[in-house]
Amino acid sequence: MASIIKKRVSTxxxxxxxxxxxxxxxxxxxxxxxxxxxxxxxxxxxxxxxFIHAFRNHPELLRWDSLKAIxxxxxxPAGMLPYYxxxxxxxxxxxxxxxxxxxxxxHLFNLTVHITNTLLVYSIFIFLKSSxxxxxxxxxxxxxxxxxxxxxxxxxxxxxxxxxxxxxxSFRLYLGHLKGEGKKALLxxxxxxxxxxxxxxxxxxxxxxxxxxxxxxxxxxxxxxxALQNKIIRFLGFLTVAGGYLSFRNLILGGIAGxxxxxxxxxxxxxxxxxxxxxxxxxxxxxxxxxxxxxxVDILQPFLxxxxxxxxxxxxxxxxxxxxxxxxxxxxVFGIGWFFLSLLPVLNIAPLIVEYSFVxxxxxxxxxxxFGFLIFISxxxxxxxxxxxxxxxxxxxKGFLIFLAVIFVLLSIRQNTYWRGDVPLFERTLRFERQLGxxxxxxxxxxxxxxxxxxxxxxxxxxxxxMRGYLLNIRPEAVRRFYLGYIKESHFDLAHCYESKDDYKxxxxxxxxxxxxxxxDSVLYNNLGTVYLKENKTSEAAGIFKEALRLNPHDVMAxxxxxxxxxxxxKLKEAKILLEGALSLDTNFTQAKQNLKKLLQGKDxx
Numbered sequence: 254m255a256s257i258i259k260k261r262v263s264t265x266x267x268x269x270x271x272x273x274x275x276x277x278x279x280x281x282x283x284x285x286x287x288x289x290x291x292x293x294x295x296x297x298x299x300x301x302x303x304f305i306h307a308f309r310n311h312p313e314l315l316r317w318d319s320l321k322a323i324x325x326x327x328x329x330p331a332g333m334l335p336y337y338x339x340x341x342x343x344x345x346x347x348x349x350x351x352x353x354x355x356x357x358x359x360h361l362f363n364l365t366v367h368i369t370n371t372l373l374v375y376s377i378f379i380f381l382k383s384s385x386x387x388x389x390x391x392x393x394x395x396x397x398x399x400x401x402x403x404x405x406x407x408x409x410x411x412x413x414x415x416x417x418x419x420x421x422x423s424f425r426l427y428l429g430h431l432k433g434e435g436k437k438a439l440l441x442x443x444x445x446x447x448x449x450x451x452x453x454x455x456x457x458x459x460x461x462x463x464x465x466x467x468x469x470x471x472x473x474x475x476x477x478x479x480a481l482q483n484k485i486i487r488f489l490g491f492l493t494v495a496g497g498y499l500s501f502r503n504l505i506l507g508g509i510a511g512x513x514x515x516x517x518x519x520x521x522x523x524x525x526x527x528x529x530x531x532x533x534x535x536x537x538x539x540x541x542x543x544x545x546x547x548x549x550v551d552i553l554q555p556f557l558x559x560x561x562x563x564x565x566x567x568x569x570x571x572x573x574x575x576x577x578x579x580x581x582x583x584x585x586v587f588g589i590g591w592f593f594l595s596l597l598p599v600l601n602i603a604p605l606i607v608e609y610s611f612v613x614x615x616x617x618x619x620x621x622x623x624f625g626f627l628i629f630i631s632x633x634x635x636x637x638x639x640x641x642x643x644x645x646x647x648x649x650x651k652g653f654l655i656f657l658a659v660i661f662v663l664l665s666i667r668q669n670t671y672w673r674g675d676v677p678l679f680e681r682t683l684r685f686e687r688q689l690g691x692x693x694x695x696x697x698x699x700x701x702x703x704x705x706x707x708x709x710x711x712x713x714x715x716x717x718x719x720m721r722g723y724l725l726n727i728r729p730e731a732v733r734r735f736y737l738g739y740i741k742e743s744h745f746d747l748a749h750c751y752e753s754k755d756d757y758k759x760x761x762x763x764x765x766x767x768x769x770x771x772x773x774d775s776v777l778y779n780n781l782g783t784v785y786l787k788e789n790k791t792s793e794a795a796g797i798f799k800e801a802l803r804l805n806p807h808d809v810m811a812x813x814x815x816x817x818x819x820x821x822x823x824k825l826k827e828a829k830i831l832l833e834g835a836l837s838l839d840t841n842f843t844q845a846k847q848n849l850k851k852l853l854q855g856k857d858x859x
Contacts, residue, residue, distance in 0.1 A: 301409050424445070581632040690720045706750050809835040
């Protein structure tokens with residue numbers, strides 16, 4: 254038995270060391286389907302559904318006659334990205350045009366891009382003076398690492414894998430430029446710049462890619478005898494693209510090149526939280542357990558210990574590097590640099606606040622930086638194998654790698670199961686982020702849509718408690734209004750829960766609580782009036798609908814509902830005017846059509 258296992262292990266590693274690109278593609282396809290095959294049949298979840306509903310509810314977003322506006326209009330179209338990512342917006346438009354409401358094809362696209370990125374990782378690592386076996390190992394772990402599941406399984410995570418595709422391809426072309434000569438080399442360089450430019454319009458995280466080029470030239474010069482002037486010129490080419498993008502963005506956004514750094518005190522707290530964030534990332538990359546959506550760090554927590562721990566880790570890394578061979582050291586430093594440079598834009602220097610003092614440390618931020626981390630780990634593995642396993646059987650080290658890969662595959666498959674629906678996704682999140690009011694709201698919505706009304710009400714009440722607690726400590730009025738919006742939303746959703754239980758008194762109380770927060774919201778009045786209608790309080794309902802129309806004269810739902818009140822009161826002429834007015838504003842308003850038809854038929858019968 255042992256000899257059979259040893260033979261199979263050797264056969265696998267021989268295959269990885271000698272396989273052609275085509276055969277490796279088949280191998281990566283097999284692994285990709287093994288890890289993500291079940292995901293192909295998952296529905297739209299959370300943010301996925303948000304974008305789909307945006308196109309479904311706003312067909313004008315699918316028009317192709319205003320492409321220039323996507324790049325030049327700083328206003329966000331209804332329901333679309335609250336960022337300046339014009340190519341991503343264009344991409345979503347194209348996806349929906351082709352795939353429509355079929356999640357299978359969106360998932361398949363994400364998996365296809367992820368496997369393509371894996372092939373690019375393999376190709377890049379070959380160029381970085383690594384063995385084919387080493388490159389295959391790094392690419393394999395890039396493909397199957399559990400931390401990748403959030404970017405790949407979540408359809409909306411396409412921004413991470415798409416900008417990474419463009420950056421990996423750009424970097425690979427740049428390496429081809431360094432190895433090539435003449436016109437072909439120049440073409441590779443120009444194409445590399447073009448792909449880098451495109452990546453910037455997909456996601457801002459690509460902005461420091463220019464410095465990855467500089468890092469390559471410093472750590473791993475593929476033309477060591479080349480004149481320094483040529484290297485500077487190439488770097489300046491990428492730096493010019495980055496600077497041009499920032500200037501263009503600054504112009505389009507009316508003088509705001511990106512999110513502000515926030516108040517000085519808050520900026521300091523975010524900066525001091527960075528060591529804890531980095532340590533968290535290290536932990537889940539090495540021991541990928543406890544992965545979940547909406548991962549956060551509380552910037553109000555003590556920060557001295559994480560700073561000391563990160564310093565100790567940095568010292569340990571420096572000491573280890575001193576034992577590496579020169580080639581291992583150069584690759585390891587390049588990997589560390591890649592990791593930190595590509596992660597820098599999402600380390601909350603510019604605020605990525607989820608709520609109150611909790612800043613975002615999402616796992617999908619690690620998709621592109623993971624490559625650098627794996628480069629470092631691969632060199633650490635080579636050194637460790639040489640030092641600690643020199644007298645051991647080579648089959649044992651290979652066997653351990655296979656064992657580790659199997660564990661990662663199983664962890665990834667399990668992690669993907671939490672994305673099969675909103676309920677398991679947010680139940681999982683709440684295990685780790687109980688302090689986030691927003692998660693309680695999202696889980697409450699998921700429970701309500703799945704018929705778990707009592708559980709939903711508990712989550713909304715918890716969210717209200719958390720959000721009210723924030724208000725006790727917040728001074729700026731704009732920030733207070735932000736959390737009052739969540740409180741209003743929770744009252745609104747609680748009212749729906751009471752309505753589903755036929756508790757109209759409780760529903761009315763929740764709508765009134767929401768109205769006290771926002772007395773200018775016609776929708777709240779309209780819903781409150783509907784509750785009165787269900788209780789047969791026609792005159793009270795009519796007064797509420799009139800108030801809704803005073804706030805929003807174009808509220809077709811309030812027109813329809815007030816018409817029902819008039820019908821009950823025998824004011825058929827007034828009801829007819831309202832229903833016709835609603836249909837003049839919305840010709841496809843089915844309820845108004847049906848009510849007007851019944852009204853006219855009733856008149857004819859009389």
